[in-house]
Amino acid sequence: MTVDVGAPVAERGVSAGRRRTAVVASLAYLVFAGVILVVMPISVDSAGGREVVVGPWTGGVLVAACLMASTVTLSVIVFAVPARRWWWVLLGPLRAIVAAAAVVAAFGFTLTDESVTPIVANGCETGYVVTERSFLFLAAGEVRRVEGVIGTSVGSTSVDDGHKPFQQQSYIAVTSGDTLRIWNTFDNAWERLSTSTEPAFVLPRLVDETECGLAGGVVAARPSASPPPAATVDEGPAPAPVSDSRDEIARMAQLTIEAAGTPMTDAEGVPVTAPAASDLPCDGTTSHDMTFRTDDNAASYAAILDAWSAEGYSKDRAMQRDLRYNGVVRLSARDRSSNDGLMHFSLTADCRAP
Secondary structure, rough: OOOOHHHHHHHHHHHHHHHHHHHHHHHHHHHHHHHHHHHHHHHHHOOOEEEEEOOEEEEHHHHEEEEEHHHHHHHHHHHOOOOOOOOOHHHHHHHHHHHHHHHHHHHHHHHOEEEEEEEOOEEEEEEEEEEEEEEOOOEEOOOEEEOOOOOEEEEEEEEEEEOOOOOOOOOOEEOOOEEEEEEEEOOOOOOEEEEOOOOEEEOOOOOOOOOOOOOOOOOOOOOOOOOOOOOOOOOOOOOOOOOOOOHHHHHHHHHHHHHOOOOOEOOOOOOOOOOOOOOOEEEEEEEEEEEOOOOOOOHHHHHHHHHHHHOOOOEEOOOOOOEEEEEOOOEEEEEEOOOOOOOEEEEEEEEEEE
């Protein structure tokens, strides 16, 4: 009589290989699960105010990647376990479930589109990064101050055309004294930027170094066969020497009222009047805000902007706002008729009393 010992030995070898595979996959699963348990609460507990930032990855991307990896390793564990006789009743459906979960997790990870871009000024990193995500024709992001691996939100962005201004380098960052001023595109990555306009962010300066040799903080060129514009950054009129600018603010406020063409009232229905120059502050800066409506907001808004341009003010647009500047007074205007039925004008200038 002969004994077939080859089959049991082969089966034992396969079983040992499966056990080793299951052990390795189990250890990997524990690692991925541990990362999820550590990283996810940081963002959840702070409602997004704090986020893990590790190199080019945010906590959200790390969690998504670990979720995908953990479902894959769980699938490996389930398929590595031998299924004999009645075990198929349990392992058969379970294998199908984890395999489907792995596919769903992998697909979800491909939809994770969040980039991390360090903000560069004067050739050096500034200690701030921007995490950006886009969906269809919209994009949003958070400006974060990074300490170790934790990024704390200090501002947010929301732009059109699904573009990521910081990842696409369509921003300007300038350090001045103890502050960092940042401008970024809104409509698209090829929008003209101007440092004569109000910056999107004014942040405390964290880094003193300059000329580190890093690229960044420049406006992206338009990707087309046509020659690029001669200048992608418009500095606007040169700032005039600081003086008492209250008369100009008062004059332009009056011109705004007259250019509207129809009676101008505030949110309470009270007629809007221009301030007297003597009533305006002059403690380094001066300003006057105007919030109003007319019988035809759209026509009045266009007429007012045309009147400012006719006075020699250069025009620009950024962050859904129309801008005017003549070296002394800055105008930031926005027609929010579709939201609150009002137009919002803000006149500002540097001011030094005689």
